[in-house]
Amino acid sequence: IVFFLLVMISCSLSAQDSKMEWWREARFGMFVHFGVYAQFGGVYRGHEQKVKNGEWLMNRMKVPVQEYKDTAGHFNPINFNADEWARMAKDAGMKYLVITAKHHDGFALFDTKASDWNIMKASPYGKDMIKPLADACRKYGLKFGIYYSQSQDWGNPGGFTGRRVMKQGWDNPDSTRIDAYTLAHNGSWDPIQQSKTFNEYLNGVAFPQVKELLSNYGDVSVLWWDTPGGLSAEQARQMMTMVKHLQPNIITNDRLGGNLPGDFKTPEQKIPNLAELDGKDWETCMTMNRTWGYRTADHEWKSSSELIQKLIDIAAKGGNYLLNIGPKPDGTFPVESVERLKEIGNWMSKYGEAIYGTHANPVEPVDWGRITAKDEQHGTVLYLSVFNWPGSGQLNIDGLGNKAIGATLLNSNAKLKLKQDEQGILEISGLPVSAPDKTASVIALKLNGFAKKKDFN
Ligand code: H79
Secondary structure, X not given: OHHHHHHHHHHHHHHHHHHHHHHHHHOEEEEEOOOOHHHHOOEEOOEEOOOOOHHHHHHHOOOOHHHHHHHHHHOOOOOOOHHHHHHHHHHOOOOEEEEEEEOXXXXXXXXXXXXXXXXXXXXXXXXXXHHHHHHHHHHOOOEEEEEEEOOEXXXXXXXXXXXXXXXXXXXXXXXXXXXXXXXXXXXXXXXHHHHHHHHHHHHHHHHHHHHHHHHOOOOOOEEEEEOOXXXXXXXXXXXXXXXXXXXXXXXXXXXXXXXXXOOEEOOEOOOOOXXXXXXXXXXXXXXXXXXXXXOOOOOOOOOHHHHHHHHHHHHHOOXXXXXXXXXXXXXXXXXXXXXXXXXXXXXHHHHHHHOOOOEOOOOOOOOOEEEEEEEEOOEEEEEEEEOOOOOOOEEEEOOEOOOEEEEEEOOOOOEOEEEEOOOOOEEEEOOOOOOOOOOOEEEEEEEOEOOOEOOOO
């Protein structure tokens, strides 16, 4: 019996491993936050919202439900070009794309029978955006993923689990305006009524919409829930039963609620420390500036170099990077985002080998950069991404438990010299005086056997 259980456990582990295989190799994906909020750009009735998140405008500015919903009547992303979005992701070196099919406000970018407030019926655009995007991703060999806000749907009386959050404060200086929930609900907060209407919303909108999204667009590789809260353990279990029935290989995140762990963890706008990692798969989602949905006043752009170094840092810790774009209301990417995608793509086309299919640094961290690793047939290749190029023409790396048997500078013919002492300390010399790449130059270091840390005892 014990043997049988062990076989079962190891079989289920390898099924999980084979499901996660493409995702672990991918390391880099595009997140897109798009919806009617893009039209506001973070400004409501002349007031700039205080919070950084443009997609939260309806909530933070207490926009009455009907008034907000009516703005879909002007939502017309006529320059949306699915092929261009997918191509820009591909050229940046991204391997998958996740689109907000429905964010917290409840507006659906797809054809749905479960809610009239969708791009087909409520906007002059009148076309499903999910279908061409799924097709374009397939065309460019990108995995296609869907973000779906299951626990919050502010366009629905039942979708106001987020009201607890809303009570924290408001950005709208006109304090006499009543909030969207009260207007929608025409009454005061009643937890029993709320849970009844939440269940109606869940059964009438969320379940049917998830079913549509996982039935009508071919393979969906990722389902990105947001945010936990609201669903009972039983409701979450039922949701996952339906999801796995419709898309058996789908990868889901940890934000469904009901205490389900999902396939990967989702640090938001931050990169975990080594101490925080527990062996579970994880993906850092992050914006290039501060907002997810388009916001005109947000100029806090990270440089391309910072973004590239963050990607390397994440890969060196064994995670994925889901980097966000907040398209403008016409459906095009902000120029700042386009520039950054190009520069990242330029680096990736030269040094992508140090990212794709790698795993976390198996040896000691170094202070001059980051290390990723790939296990090949005869041993490990360490990719040394050097952020701070040494003026001395020489780099040291301590704590290797293996003999180093060769080093090359990626993208050059330079021959590097190796010298390793009995302590395992390795000296790499013969480096060019100036950095081959100002952001991160990469040295591929071949080890004799599979990487192990030096045994200091
Ligand atoms: O879709 C993006 C966010 O809109 C969403 N998740 C990412 C991927 C998100 N929803 N909730 N949260 C993140 C956490 C809530 C944070 C809050 Fe706030 C703090 C809500 C109110 C205060 C962030 C800051 C949103 C408004 C201000």
